[in-house]
Structures are given as C-alpha cells and as structure tokens.
Amino acid sequence: MYKSYKIVKRLVIFLTVAAILAIGWLFLFSLDFGQQEVNFGVTFSDKYASDLELNWQESYLAILDDLGVDKIRLIAYWDDIEAIQDQFDFSKLDWQLAEAERRDVEVILTVGRRAPRWPECHDPAWINDLAKLAVQQHQLEFVKETINRYRDRQVVKSWQIENEPLFSWFGKCPKPDKQFLRQEVDAVRALDSRDIIITDSGELNHWQTAAGLADKLGITLYRIVWNKYLGFWDYFFVPPAAYRFKADITGFLNGNLKGVLVTELQMEPWTLDKRMIELTEAQQARSFDLNRFKNNISYVRQAGFNEVYLWGVEYWYWAKQQGRPEIWNEAKKLWQD
Template identity: 45%
Template sequence: MNWLLVALLGQLLSAAATLIDKILLTRSSFRPVSYAFWLGILGAFAVFLVPFGFEILSFRASAFAALSGATFIYGLYFFFLALRRGEFSGMVPALGGITPVAALLSSAVIAGTSLAGLEWAGFAFLVLGSVALALAEPKGARLFLAAALLAAGALLGLSSALAKEVFAETGFISGLIWIKAWGIAAALGFLFSRSARAEIFGAVRRPEARGLFIGGRLAATLGSFLLYFAISLAHPALVEATQGARYAFVFAAAWLLLGENFRGKILALKIFATFLIALGLGSLALGEYAKSLPAVPAERPIVWGVTFSEKFSRELGLDWRANYLAILDELKPARLRLIAYWDEIEREPGARDFASLDWQLDEAERRGVPVILALGLKMPRWPECHAPDWAEALPEAEEEKALSEHVLEVVLRYRDRASIIMWQVENEPFLMFGACRARLHEFFHGELALVRALDPERPVLLTDGGELGLWTHAARDGDVFGTTMYRKVYPKVIGPLFGVIEYPLGPDYFRVKERFVRWWTGKGDQRFIVIELQGEPWSPVHLRDVPFEDQIEMFSPAYFADTIEYAKRAGFEEYYLWGAEWWWWMKEVNGTDEYWNYARQLYRH
C-alpha cells in the first residue's frame, strides 16, 4: 500500500480536527489538558483491533510502546497550549517544521536509519515550507510559542520514531494496540492534578459545543490511526513531514471560516510556503513512483563509450595524439564522441584547418569505432563556448552568420564518413552554464535546421544537464537525447563556502525523469543515452593546477568505481565517460594508473 496516500488522508482528518479544536479553544469551551486527555482516552477504540492480531511484546518493544504512547499524549498537550495562543493557520505548519526533524534525529539515534535520494528532497522542501509558515506568525507571540512548539515537536517526533521500532518487531495492529493502551495510561496521569480534573470534567458538562468536540476527537483519532499505519510503512520523518500537506486546507479554512486575514508580506510568505510544500509532496510522490519501477537488470548489455578532447589533452601538457591512440588501443571503447572546436578549426576568418580532426576520424575508422561528432559554438570542456577570438569581436548577428558557415563546412566535409553515426548540435544548449553570452532561440534552431537540411539521414543528438536541466526542450527538438551524469560538483554560488558537494540524488532520479520526459514530449520510443558520465574531479581551477592529493580526495579510484555502479543502476544502455585525458595524465605524469586500469577493465568487460 502507498504510505503517502495513507499519510495524506490522515493529515486531512487531523487538519479537520485541529480546525474544530481552534473553534472551541477560541470560545474557551475546552482547555488544552482536556483535549490531550480525551484524545488519549479515545485510543481505547484500538481494542476493536484485538481479534485481528494481538501478541505480548518483548521488554524492549514494551518499553518503546510505553514511551511512544506517553510522548504522543504529552506532545499533544504542548501543541494545544501553542494552538490556544497562536493563529491556527500558523501553528499547524510550524509544528510541521519541527516534528519531522525530531523524528529524523530520533530515528538516527534509535535505529540508525536515514533518508535517501528523493526522500531527502521531499523532506527538505516540506520542512522549509512549514518553517516559512511559522515565520508568518506575529512577533509578539513567538517566545512562548517557540517553547511550546519545540516541546511538542520533540515529543511527537520521538513518539513516531519509537512507534516505528514497535511496528517493526510486532506488526502494525498489535503495536498500535499497545501504544494506544500506554497513551490511555499517560492520559489518566492528568487526573492526579486537581486543576486538570476540573478542566477535563468541566468541559464535558458544557452542552453547547459537545457535538463539535466529539466530532473533532473522532476525526483526530482516525487520523492518528492512519498516520501510525503510514509510519509502519515508511520512515517516520517522512510521514511527519507530510504535515505540510495540511496547509492547503488550513489556509482556506482559516481565511474563510475563522476570519484570519492575510495580506502583503504575510500572504506572499504563505504562498511561497505552499509552493515549497507542493515541491516536497511532489518529490515524495516521485520517490514512491521510482520504487514501483521494475528493477534494472544487473547483467544487461551496456555500450561504454568515451569523449576525447584534443584541446584538454594539450592543456594537461600531454602528447594528445599519443593520448588518443592509447585510448583507442588500450582502453578500446565501443564508441567515441569527438569535437569539432570552432576556435581550433578556424583560427583566422575563412582559413580552416581540419587536419587534426581528420586524423582523429581516420584512426577511429581504422579500428571500426563509431563516432558522435559534436559541432557548434558551445562544446564540451571549459569555457564551454569555443568561439575564435576574431568571431567574439563581431556583432552578434555577424558572429551567428560566421558560426553557420563553420557548421556548414563541418557537415559538408564529414557527412560522407561512415564512421559518424550522429551529429551533436551544441552542448547543453538549454542550460545556462559557462562563459557564454545569451543566444536567441531562433539562432540555435536555425543551426539545428541547417544540419538537418545538409544531412537528413543522420540523427541529431541534443544534450542537457542531468541534475539541473529540464530535458524537455532537448528531447523535444532532438532525435536522440543525451544527459550528463555528475555526482560531485563545485557550484559557482555556494562552492566558495562549502567546496565540492555531492548531489543528494539516487540513480532512480534519472529513471523517473526519463519517464516523465518521454510522457511530456510524447516520444516514448526516443533513444536516451548518458553522453557525459563523470570520471574526473570537478574543480574551480584547471586540474593541472590542483595538488595531486586534493584530486584523489575529490575523486578517488574507489569513488570512480562507485560512480560506474551508480550509473548502471540508472538503467541506461549507453554511456560516454568523461575524463580519459585525465586518466592518462594521472598515469603518465603522476604515476597513478588505477583510473586507467579500471577503465580498461570496464571497456573490455
């Protein structure tokens, strides 16, 4: 059963109960202690589950059940204290920002569990959305509310983590019965206080709101049962994070029924929070969809190719021809991606030199290696846009005309080469990255149309960034789609603060994204490949200037192997590795042949 749907239904019932609670609390019909007490007592409905499964627990499970039941009741008490003093529309989401974090930390301590991939993304968006809603509260109330909400969130998060352990040992039904039984015991503890007894029994004697109270408690009880069931199916932190989903209902209800008024910055903040919550729920839904996908066959046939950049090989101080021949003869990749750099071919206007590219294609053809030829302005390797100096000085329209002439000459020269299996037009044309000036879309589409007109038989490959690219435009306009796949990167904005970071994305991210794009474009049979699979460190400076030890730390041989396994689990059938020049440089210049040898085994497998 899908835990997310169960959790959302439970949150909807809980939101309805909380709305009733706020109505009654504003009338002073009931007090927070009476709410917590009666919600605990209504846990007695769990007795009806006894015929469906009940067993005696171990000492550990019994202790966890007792703590889970008690912390749940007392967590509710602190929440009702906060609800009495704060705006209803702010308290519910504020708790939703605290409880998931408490559940995550508690689960890590108790069971050593954590989240992965899209779960992290969904969790983060939901918590941030809830925090944004909490910040919309009036400043004067924040000190008291913060203390009450922190206590409530910590206790409720701990309760969820403990409940998960109970369910893991005894199953959902038996575990729920015991947790609710201990919740009743905790609720009865309120009766030791004379003032609490007065509030509890004084409240039920007031007939004017008895129907609302009973309805609210029943909705809360049923919602609680559903949320416990969701916890038995998923990580407690994820279930708690879905509290943000209450906001759509809360926002409308508080505005329409309770007369709470939102305008200006407060309204903008709540709308922004709603957007974050929607992203969080979407991420969790995609994560659940990913889990439903068929397993990727471990031993399926995979085509392993490589990208070669003459320019980058020279920048490393290598004999680029020896580097290229070593790749062909020692590694023996199944396919190649070669690059027609504009600034290398046409250093002066109209004076084109194809000798180096001719030689690369000749050597590939001698060995029967198929080639993808990339052409255009934006090509692989920094600075991404590789225009000759003379072209960069031209007005935009004239530069585009000169680029079209370059593309024309490249296609006319090589379209009769049997080794070229497809053209790659530009590199990640829809991703704003690199030292490039913005291009009008009509220029790119004109370039694309030119290649197709000159060679209508060969397919055109368009590429996009794997993690941040949308994919939809490139897949729509291209015959074949190619994604990059990078795990460790140095972001331009936050890199100076955090250094190299690793994307918190699992391989299923690519599987889900691929299926979504196929559906969006209506091109279900389109070929998808990984055109750039990271095989070298990502550094803010050129790798030749990075200390050897730092390069190993950023991208170790073990991490290289792990990246290959990660890529296999993403489910593609064709991969072009990135970094063969660096592997050769590490071997020939730095005396480290682990990368080269691992790649050789991979290509020969």
C-alpha cells in the same frame, strides 16, 4: 489541554508523513533498472589533453588501442578549425576520425560554438567585435562546413549540435537562444539524415526543451560538483531511479525522441578554478578517486541507461603517466572483459 492535544496530533501527523516520504525515498535507492547491457564510450578533447601537457595524438591512440574503446565523442572546435575567418583547417579532426575509422570505432561528432571543455564557448578571436546576428551567421556557416565535410564518413553515427546549449549557469557563453538552436538543427537536417543529439544538464535543467528539438537527448550525470561560492556539493541524496523516471517521462512527453543517453558521466576531479596539473593528489581525491569511479559505474548501471560516455579519459591517461594507473586499468575492464 485541547490546544496541546491538537499540537501533538499535528506533530504526529507531520512525523508520520515525513517517515513515509523518507521510507519511499530510500526505497527508490533499491530500484535497479540495469537489466540491459551498457555500451560505454568516452569523450576525447585534444585541447584538454594538451592542457594536461600530454601529446594529444599519443593519448588518443592509447585510448583507442590500450583502453580499447569502441565508441567515442569527438569535438569540432570552432576556434581551432576557423582561427582565421573563412579559412578552415580540419587536420586535427581529420586525423582523429581516420584513426577511429581504422578501428571501427563509432563516433558522435560535436559541432557548434558551445562545445565540451572550458570555457564551453570556443570562440575564434575574430568574432569578438561582431554583432550578435553576424556571429550567428558565421556560426551557422561553420556548422554547415563541418557537416558537409564529414557527412560521407560512415564512422560518424550521430551529430551533436552544441553542448548543453540551453543551460546558462555554466561557461563563458551568451544567453541561450532556442530559436537560433532550431536554425542550426534545421540546417543540419537539410544536409544529412543521421540522428541529432541535443544535450542538457542532468541535474539542473528539465530536459524538455532540448528533447523537443532532438532525435536523441544527451544528459550529464554528476555525483559531486564544486563552485567557488558553495564549495563541494554531493548528490548522495539522488537515487539512480530519479534519472530513470525523468528519462521515461521525457520520452513520453516528446514523441519525436528515440532515446536518452548519458553523454557526460563524471569521471574526473573538479579543478577548483585551477588547471588539473596544478592540483595535488589530495586535492584531486577530494572529488574523484578509484572508489568514485567504481561507484559511478554502478550508479549509472542501476539507472538503466544503455549508452553512456565517460568524462575524463584524458585525466586517467595523465594520471597513468604520473605513475597512478589504477583508474586507467579499472576502465579497461569496461571494454576488455
């Protein structure tokens, strides 16, 4: 009898604690830190626009003029710019920056080996047979060449060095190298005084190492992900407050940090190891649609970030060209209302 009483007592205690934790977790969903204006921008990849079989220049101008963005993250792709060793062709990026400059659009310029869009590391073919140290030396020279070319352009407001360089779970890249990343950061600081952004996975990394190297920390924010082993994984259980608290703790622990921004807010479907243009509308809608667009905007507002860059603007334009302008038109409201 006494043994049964102890079992019941432990069960009651366990259920009570579980209920308190559940209520507390639900309470976190009610917290709203969105008391300040959110400055939205987008990331643009000429590579991705071309993969969608779009005219990338036409797409870019539509983003600037029809969508009306006033902040954009651009990318210096190593394999495009230095396809031949020691021969640099910046013509694509020159054009993008010039068009942004004409419209007073603020630019974050991403430079390095690891850059937005698959396969993450955009390697020129000529480095394939080089030793690690030789690759890093060329990589550093590419970074310096890019900074030197654009450091007099006031349209560039910040430098992003690499893209999620300390995150090893995604992309076809070598293992993270914190010491080499520090060399890149030091090299950029020696050339220019503008803020340096280091990015990290919002969901799958702790942020502290990246924050320790940066003036500003950029994070991803994904509400649903996919991989070939687990399929879709929805972060429905993560409240906006979790990102806010993590950002505040990171700022407290890293006195050098001026702020945390969202550099990649999920705003397009997962492609299931295919090209986007190979997916049916139903496959696209499994991980992203107009409702998810609206919900993700509400979510990031509630998390209280004041600078947010949306991921997938090329997809919105492609969908618009396919006769589905709903997401594009909804996005316009962020800059034109």
